Amino acid sequence: MSEVKNMSPDVPTFWLPDAAPQGHPAAPVRRRILIGKPGLDGHDRGAKYVAQILRDAGHEVIYTGIRRTPEQIVAAAVQEDVDAIGLSLLSGSHNALFARVLELLRAQDAEDIAVFGGGVIPDDDVERLLALGVQAVFTPGTSAAEIVSRIEQVLSTR
Amino acid sequence: MLKADSITDAAARWEAETVAPVLAKAPERANLVTASNVPIERLYTPSEAEAGDYAEKLGFPGQYPFTRGVQPTMYRGRLWTMRQYAGFATADESNRRYRFLLEQGSTGLSVAFDLPTQIGYDSDDPEACGEVGRVGVAIDSLADMEALFDGIPLDKVSTSMTINATSAILLAMYVAVGEKQGVPAAKLTGTLQNDILKEYIARGTYRFPPRPSLRLTSDIFAYCTRHLPKFNTISISGYHIREAGSTAAQEVGFTLADAVCYVETALRAGLAVDDFAPRLAFFFAAHTDLFEEAAKFRAARRLYARIMRERFGAQDPRSWMLRFHTQTGGVTLTAQQPENNVVRVALQALAAVLGGTQSLHTNGKDEALALPTEAAAQLALRTQQIIACESGAASTIDPLGGSYYVEQLTDRIEREAEAYIRAIDERGGMVAAIEQGYPQREIEHSAYAFNREIDEGRRQVVGVNCFTGDAPADVPLFRVDEAATARQVERVRALRASRDDAAVRNSLSEIAAVARAGDNLLPSILTAVKAYATVGEICRVLAGEFGEYCEAFHSA
Numbered sequence: 001m002s003e004v005k006n007m008s009p010d011v012p013t014f015w016l017p018d019a020a021p022q023g024h025p026a027a028p029v030r031r032r033i034l035i036g037k038p039g040l041d042g043h044d045r046g047a048k049y050v051a052q053i054l055r056d057a058g059h060e061v062i063y064t065g066i067r068r069t070p071e072q073i074v075a076a077a078v079q080e081d082v083d084a085i086g087l088s089l090l091s092g093s094h095n096a097l098f099a100r101v102l103e104l105l106r107a108q109d110a111e112d113i114a115v116f117g118g119g120v121i122p123d124d125d126v127e128r129l130l131a132l133g134v135q136a137v138f139t140p141g142t143s144a145a146e147i148v149s150r151i152e153q154v155l156s157t158r
Numbered sequence: 159m160l161k162a163d164s165i166t167d168a169a170a171r172w173e174a175e176t177v178a179p180v181l182a183k184a185p186e187r188a189n190l191v192t193a194s195n196v197p198i199e200r201l202y203t204p205s206e207a208e209a210g211d212y213a214e215k216l217g218f219p220g221q222y223p224f225t226r227g228v229q230p231t232m233y234r235g236r237l238w239t240m241r242q243y244a245g246f247a248t249a250d251e252s253n254r255r256y257r258f259l260l261e262q263g264s265t266g267l268s269v270a271f272d273l274p275t276q277i278g279y280d281s282d283d284p285e286a287c288g289e290v291g292r293v294g295v296a297i298d299s300l301a302d303m304e305a306l307f308d309g310i311p312l313d314k315v316s317t318s319m320t321i322n323a324t325s326a327i328l329l330a331m332y333v334a335v336g337e338k339q340g341v342p343a344a345k346l347t348g349t350l351q352n353d354i355l356k357e358y359i360a361r362g363t364y365r366f367p368p369r370p371s372l373r374l375t376s377d378i379f380a381y382c383t384r385h386l387p388k389f390n391t392i393s394i395s396g397y398h399i400r401e402a403g404s405t406a407a408q409e410v411g412f413t414l415a416d417a418v419c420y421v422e423t424a425l426r427a428g429l430a431v432d433d434f435a436p437r438l439a440f441f442f443a444a445h446t447d448l449f450e451e452a453a454k455f456r457a458a459r460r461l462y463a464r465i466m467r468e469r470f471g472a473q474d475p476r477s478w479m480l481r482f483h484t485q486t487g488g489v490t491l492t493a494q495q496p497e498n499n500v501v502r503v504a505l506q507a508l509a510a511v512l513g514g515t516q517s518l519h520t521n522g523k524d525e526a527l528a529l530p531t532e533a534a535a536q537l538a539l540r541t542q543q544i545i546a547c548e549s550g551a552a553s554t555i556d557p558l559g560g561s562y563y564v565e566q567l568t569d570r571i572e573r574e575a576e577a578y579i580r581a582i583d584e585r586g587g588m589v590a591a592i593e594q595g596y597p598q599r600e601i602e603h604s605a606y607a608f609n610r611e612i613d614e615g616r617r618q619v620v621g622v623n624c625f626t627g628d629a630p631a632d633v634p635l636f637r638v639d640e641a642a643t644a645r646q647v648e649r650v651r652a653l654r655a656s657r658d659d660a661a662v663r664n665s666l667s668e669i670a671a672v673a674r675a676g677d678n679l680l681p682s683i684l685t686a687v688k689a690y691a692t693v694g695e696i697c698r699v700l701a702g703e704f705g706e707y708c709e710a711f712h713s714a
Contacts, residue, residue, distance in 0.1 A: 040273035040289050042362015045403050049609050065709045066362045096288030122528055122635050140493040140526045141622050144613040
């Protein structure tokens, strides 16, 4: 499942999901999406799964690996010219770290990159993150189909 | 191979030679009868028709190969340790939760540290931004550790600490707190997780590269063998491997392959197997498939006993025993219909007890949403107590032993796990296998397949992809007090301003010198900790000598 792509000196390698199975329908519009894990949380089963299902749906996906700083994630997103960033966090530090990613994108004039979030995130915080500019937050139990269609829908309006 | 009549003889010998001495010291609990008042035997053995290779594959509790349990009387003597993993915010807040859990009948403590403490950053380090006190308690220095155990006598309570990359430092702090309470190190009981290999495989709280990290592991083994003989020096963990998505057989296979690596490392460091192996402990997950999980624990015990005796030539029976802690599977909890999680946790806890666990943590029903509230943690503990007091599962030893289904599952898991250990040996051992990304990739594949099955409805999860549609439950959630982070940052800064700087500096230079010389690091870390050097400062010195590990991805 893990191909390698050597990239920036700040983010040495990316994890690339397996190629989509043969005969899988191509996405309506092929997007470039970066999945990032900011902070110190090491739980990346969800991040890898989302990377894989987006790839299965026909998009180009790269995953940063765990324990990246918001700075590394934004640098990689800009360098890779992605359409969207998906941030995954299960440690409860989402309020601070998602806000930091949005702030860095603004500072780099890269607000055209849509930001999505996922993880163990209480409802109150979901509201807060949406108000900050996160496009959608996917909490535990959200199906793959829902995640893919929501991301495609948001990107189609931008 | 024993015939049924010789099983009867063997059972009589087991009663006389293995059980009787234990009963003389530790009598069994009273009133071991069914709900209908039928007396329950200690152990049920096969009839003539089922005899087969009973002695070789199953044997007797407390005897090689320990398939049926590591103690001669198991829960008829003493129940498992009910140990609830807890910790959040600052030492003062966590201390209150521990006292609550002990008052409620918990019989051991299990400390959850926050991620900065686990990785070795102080609370005011930029790397710790947002993470202080989130998934566990923030410990920066001995002052925090003193507050954490305030009013909890360390000679009365056993403490498990989920700490890996920084385990030597937290162990030193625990020893120092014991000294201050007047409890000598030799009397301390508990368990250090100290399993760095699974951090690279599945959990992610590494700091240094694998090889110097393994040196720290051996240093701890050697130090504890001499100074903390009652402390479990490591808890070799399949739990996080399973949480990351492995199968049951992969959980056993990769965990025992990690154990092989630790034993080989300690042997290379000059330790004798029977000096350290009796203090090795294990930690597994319990998922909801009751029979597969019970079989998994039995298979792990049998396979480990064989590895220790045949591969490493251990002579002491305690070196052959796989003693383990279990936690119910966090990943199985659902955010939808969270009340259902109470039932999942009960089945999982029952699987652990049927599998012969030595201690158990039961998850709160709300943990797919946040850390557990006090009420959820209490209900989780009550779940264990109901299994212990009412279910009858603790009244005889290995009640599933002899079930055709469970015995075949046990054989199968053992076979598959052994194949994984062989595959890792062929790759040059676990460190090389990790560097090649082998266990990580195997786990990714299993996780993907499992999640796909749920998404496509081929695997049913109640409330998630079937029997949905209940009105959303209004679950009160636990929130870590945001102000606690700020208090902890102030606290570590105030500490740095008040301590003897020269003593700290000297102790840190000494750690660097010992790291370079290759001697045991524990004494110098203990000195530094007593001078109130922080976790972050000690780790910075060690990282300067050892380097920092960064995950790299490998092509298949």
